[in-house]
Amino acid sequence: MPFHNLQELRHSASLATKVFIQRDYSDGTICKFLTKFPAELDSRIERSLFEETVKTLNCYYAEAEKIGSQSYLEGCLACATAYIIFLCMETRYEKILKKISMYIQEQNEKIYAPRGLLLTDPIERGMRVIEISIFEDSGSTSSSSTGSSPSSATAQ
């Protein structure tokens, strides 16, 4: 039976395999993931949707790690208070991580779970990989044509 939502995926599906999207170090040590489409997902999801997800995640991380006026200000203010302010204030990076977590949750609900896939937030894997769990497609093989909402790809 095709998966319609995240709840079904969690409770009744059995895991087939996992794919790990590796880090892209071409721009240095900043957090960025490769947009290369893994072969295992070929039959499960459209290439464009996958690339869109990874590119959006890369944008979020780039914004978090950007060295600009905001990071200078935060750094100087924190230094002036001997970093005690960090005990009560959330850093910019942490705020963006929350946004990323919500984005991944939304992507899972709208795009990945209906296709029998599940994204894991990279922070739970040490920011090393994006883990994509592939669940067994016990129903039809063309699950991508049923129960999917194609217009939600651009949702932000």
Add this chain to the structure above:
Amino acid sequence: MSAVMITRKVTRKWEKLPGKNTFCCDGRVMMARQKGVFYLTLFLIVGTCSLFFAFECPYLAVHLSPAIPVFAVLLFVFVVAMLLRTSFSDPGVLPRALPEEANFIEMEIEAANGNVMAGQRPPPRIKNVQINNQIVKLKYCYTCKIFRPPRASHCSICDNCVDRFDHHCPWVGNCVGKRNYRYFYLFTLSLSLLTIYIFAFNIVHVVLREYRNIFEHVVSLTPHCTVLEVLVCFFTLWSVVGLTGFHTYLISLNQTTNEDIKGSWSGKNRVQNPYSHKNFIKNCCEVLCGPTYPSVLDRRGVMLEDSTRPTPSDASAASTYKSTNPVSQTTKSSAPLIPNEHTPEEAKPSIGAGTQKSTSSPKEEKPPSPTSPNAVAPAVIKESAH
């Protein structure tokens, strides 16, 4: 369905973390195992400053200015805050790979290496990446079962891979890495200033007292504590100021102590530092004013024990789940990765043997263990394949 209430305390993830760290305050504080030298550092700083506040400050406040002890207090508070931040925070530890990820990487390695003849040594596990038009080699860590990100290194004292590893500092009782390097630098800088400050005002105090005594024909002996403070400050000055200077040099070049010691970017035949912006100001800004990276360890997360799942014989970290993680792994997933039609033929039979291979390989090759410039660290084992 009846709910069985088990009254046992909640297990947090820090209790199951592999590695040789000690944790305090229910996972809020993270340090190395050997803390003796850290207590010495704290004792020296607090002790010397206490003597200064008790004996010199009253005299100087009255005869010179009350601003002197006020500034000393502010500086002292800053030094201790930086020391505690460096010692207690996560330096940027990379968590070990869970079994599925480790197997996936093993499969990729097997596929890349192709057929290895029986009895022949397999090639070293290295990945080449291009960073800013330079080729950088990423090494595989047999303990953590990951390809180390660039600039990461495995600390043998803490038994963890640390991102942007600088060195393991026994004086702060922790590794110095990406997350706490700026606190470490500010600690050495502010400690240098504090030492110079106390040293200078001790001299001023002695001079003033002796001058007054000569004027009033009073015999006095310079108090013992002043002598003690001057001695401590003198020896501290040479080491701490030197260390601050060394780290200022490293920051201006955007290098780590580890890279400097190994000579990663020096010499004509070597790769030039791909991380440096070739601009002193830009390098300093990146290291000191960059974003504050979060810890990826989630030490205080609550562990959910899955009662249907048998305890894996592999890393204990395999049983950690964040409470919001939707995937509940069944017994099936603890078995080796199921090959699909895209798995290369050579990798298929070796998947089952993959877990055995990865556990036996640490006997063949030792993970690299970096040194610390602060001499107390144990002997260094230089890696042979470099």
